[in-house]
Amino acid sequence: MPATPRANEPELSRRIEAMRDEIVETLRGLIRIPSITGDEARIGAHVADICRAMGLEVEIVEAEPGRPNVVARWDSGQPGPHLLLNDHLDMVPPGPLEYWTHPPFDADMADGRIYGRGAIDTKSGVTTLLMAIKAARETKLPIRGRLTMVFSCDEEVGGALGMQHLARNGYLDGADMAVVAEPTSLEVEIGTKGRLHLEITTRGIATHGARPWLGHNAIDDMAEVIRELGALAAELETRTHPLLGHATLNVGRIDGGTVPNMVPNKCVLGLDRRLLPEEDPDAAEAEIAAILDRVKARRPGFDASLERHVWWPGYAIDASEPVVRAACDAVEKVIGKPPVVRGKDAGTDASWINVLTGIPVVMFSPGDGFTAMNADENVGIDDLVTATKVIGQIVSDVLGQEA
Ligand SMILES: [Zn+2]
Numbered sequence: 001m002p003a004t005p006r007a008n009e010p011e012l013s014r015r016i017e018a019m020r021d022e023i024v025e026t027l028r029g030l031i032r033i034p035s036i037t038g039d040e041a042r043i044g045a046h047v048a049d050i051c052r053a054m055g056l057e058v059e060i061v062e063a064e065p066g067r068p069n070v071v072a073r074w075d076s077g078q079p080g081p082h083l084l085l086n087d088h089l090d091m092v093p094p095g096p097l098e099y100w101t102h103p104p105f106d107a108d109m110a111d112g113r114i115y116g117r118g119a120i121d122t123k124s125g126v127t128t129l130l131m132a133i134k135a136a137r138e139t140k141l142p143i144r145g146r147l148t149m150v151f152s153c154d155e156e157v158g159g160a161l162g163m164q165h166l167a168r169n170g171y172l173d174g175a176d177m178a179v180v181a182e183p184t185s186l187e188v189e190i191g192t193k194g195r196l197h198l199e200i201t202t203r204g205i206a207t208h209g210a211r212p213w214l215g216h217n218a219i220d221d222m223a224e225v226i227r228e229l230g231a232l233a234a235e236l237e238t239r240t241h242p243l244l245g246h247a248t249l250n251v252g253r254i255d256g257g258t259v260p261n262m263v264p265n266k267c268v269l270g271l272d273r274r275l276l277p278e279e280d281p282d283a284a285e286a287e288i289a290a291i292l293d294r295v296k297a298r299r300p301g302f303d304a305s306l307e308r309h310v311w312w313p314g315y316a317i318d319a320s321e322p323v324v325r326a327a328c329d330a331v332e333k334v335i336g337k338p339p340v341v342r343g344k345d346a347g348t349d350a351s352w353i354n355v356l357t358g359i360p361v362v363m364f365s366p367g368d369g370f371t372a373m374n375a376d377e378n379v380g381i382d383d384l385v386t387a388t389k390v391i392g393q394i395v396s397d398v399l400g401q402e403a
Pocket of ligand 1: 088121183
């Protein structure tokens with residue numbers, strides 16, 4: 001959605017509009033620094049430099065060497081609310097390059113859009129936070145209370161070295177509300193599903209493919225498991241949440257066998273179970289374990305194990321929380337109409353913030369999260385500038401001295 005010029009547009013918003021070229025170049029600069037999870041050192045240093053240049057107090061927090069989290073603080077020295085802004089520094093890999101017409105790290109511009117891996121998830125979000133606060137500093141926005149910006153690493157794989165570490169070690173303490181700049185297509189999202197990754201391994205007996213009766217086929221066993229998982233997936237569609245839709249299960253990876261003329265003795269399957277906030281991960285895992293037990297009961301020689309790889313909780317906050325109102329008011333002031341308030345299917349650092357600290361969190365950023373991991377990931381420049389204005393408006397409404 002293009003930025004709509006407003007009568008009496010506040011000074012901060014006008015400043016952000018005037019920074020359009022700088023906003024574009026900031027995002028392009030971030031895209032040109034690949035930051036696939038595990039490789040956040042360069043982008044962390046770059047973001048820290050930008051924060052220092054605007055006079056913020058910057059701390060680099062590393063749970064492991066070379067894996068920076070950037071914490072930037074603006075303390076007014078006066079009593080007032082404590083607003084937390086967050087986004088993550090890492091991103092998923094670009095995938096096969098032949099699908100990209102604009103190379104993933106060139107930050108090409110075409111038709112009012114910026115292309116590259118992370119253009120949406122979440123380098124545009126990082127840009128909106130940085131540029132909104134830069135504009136607030138440059139216009140000397142009088143604030144009370146304090147602002148903490150946290151740029152976390154490790155988010156795409158669950159945030160153990162990123163947001164989980166920060167939340168567990170007091171870096172978010174005292175924050176009253178948080179905005180996470182994950183892609184929401186300029187709507188306001190107030191909850192996510194939980195994410196549980198499980199790995200199932202079936203084990204058989206290898207033998208010559210010409211005499212399959214002498215072995216035990218681990219892939220055939222897994223096929224039985226997959227049939228049962230399909231039935232569970234259908235059942236999950238009946239478990240629903242008003243904000244988040246229904247629980248899901250996806251078989252996302254399978255690996256088994258060596259060559260066609262051998263009976264395979266091992267098959268590994270990776271599955272992704274998305275949980276409603278009220279669902280318990282142990283119970284969800286037990287449901288899968290029960291499937292293995294059922295298959296074992298009817299298949300002689302069936303041998304399988306189950307392993308948990310990722311657990312990422314979901315969360316949902318009430319739409320009446322002040323942070324939801326602040327975000328919705330800001331969108332309405334900048335865009336001219338209220339946003340849709342909804343949930344997000346995918347997990348983000350927002351859940352760690354909320355689950356580990358109780359801080360109410362909303363998500364807001366330009367771009368559609370569902371296209372964020374595609375080839376030719378791209379964001380509209382108008383949306384990028386509009387989102388920066390919305391972040392600026394939230395900061396000025398929550399921390400402004402007239403608030
Ligand atoms: Zn993200």
